[in-house]
Amino acid sequence: xxxxxxxxxxxxxxxxxxxxxVRPVKGQVLRLAVPAAYAPFLTRTVRAVVRGSHVxxxxxxxxxxxxxxxxxxxxxxxxxxxxxxxxxxxxxxxxVPGITExxxxxxxxxxxxxxxxNAPLLGPTALPGLHLATGHHRNGVLLTPxxxxxxxxxxxxxxxxxxxxxxxxxxxxxAAVSVRQEQPA
Ligand SMILES: Cc1cc2nc3c(=O)[nH]c(=O)nc-3n(C[C@H](O)[C@H](O)[C@H](O)COP(=O)(O)OP(=O)(O)OC[C@H]3O[C@@H](n4cnc5c(N)ncnc54)[C@H](O)[C@@H]3O)c2cc1C
Numbered sequence: 612x613x614x615x616x617x618x619x620x621x622x623x624x625x626x627x628x629x630x631x632x633v634r635p636v637k638g639q640v641l642r643l644a645v646p647a648a649y650a651p652f653l654t655r656t657v658r659a660v661v662r663g664s665h666v667x668x669x670x671x672x673x674x675x676x677x678x679x680x681x682x683x684x685x686x687x688x689x690x691x692x693x694x695x696x697x698x699x700x701x702x703x704x705x706x707v708p709g710i711t712e713x714x715x716x717x718x719x720x721x722x723x724x725x726x727x728x729n730a731p732l733l734g735p736t737a738l739p740g741l742h743l744a745t746g747h748h749r750n751g752v753l754l755t756p757x758x759x760x761x762x763x764x765x766x767x768x769x770x771x772x773x774x775x776x777x778x779x780x781x782x783x784x785x786a787a788v789s790v791r792q793e794q795p796a
């Protein structure tokens with residue numbers, strides 16, 4: 612099974628026709644501490660779209676607050692930028708103004724594995740025995756249980772469950788693409 616995250620399209624030794632069409636999508640996040648004097652600061656996750664950008668604030672059990680996340684098409688770059696952190700804080704501040712009082716404890720950037728339609732790639736490839744479980748973009752953590760169930764069923768029965776069929780890697784094979792292009796608009 613190939614499940615190498617954003618590196619899934621870079622695994623050496625694969626025949627070209629089964630290399631997954633996965634690109635890296637950069638995401639920056641930051642962490643804030645919540646001093647005892649401010650606790651409890653948030654008791655549930657807050658999600659919103661501010662100026663067209665998604666922002667969320669997640670309170671952790673250890674008292675920290677995670678603010679995320681940017682979505683940037685920057686290739687393999689994982690630089691934490693002033694602009695990225697500024698935008699997160701600006702947008703989070705619109706939702707919860709008090710966050711600017713909190714100590715900033717961490718900033719980081721990661722790479723999401725994204726397919727051309729940003730939906731997962733689940734199932735067999737043209738190379739017998741090679742299955743993909745990648746391309747989950749922004750939702751790989753959320754989709755962990757269903758991805759695990761789908762891949763377990765595929766590996767034990769040889770059948771891709773119905774729920775996963777829209778996500779087969781074959782939708783990006785050259786034959787599928789040319790059939791799609793021949794469809795009337
Ligand atoms: C800032 C940020 C915030 C996010 N927030 C959320 C969120 O709130 N909710 C959510 O659902 N998702 C979120 N995501 C997306 C989520 O992290 C990904 O969708 C998910 O991690 C993808 O899981 P994966 O197992 O496919 O890849 P990964 O988690 O990247 O794991 C791939 C693994 O393969 C290993 N690997 C790579 N190459 C090889 C190799 N050649 N040999 C052996 N091992 C290899 C890597 O070391 C890694 O351990 C976020 C991502 C980012 C960057």
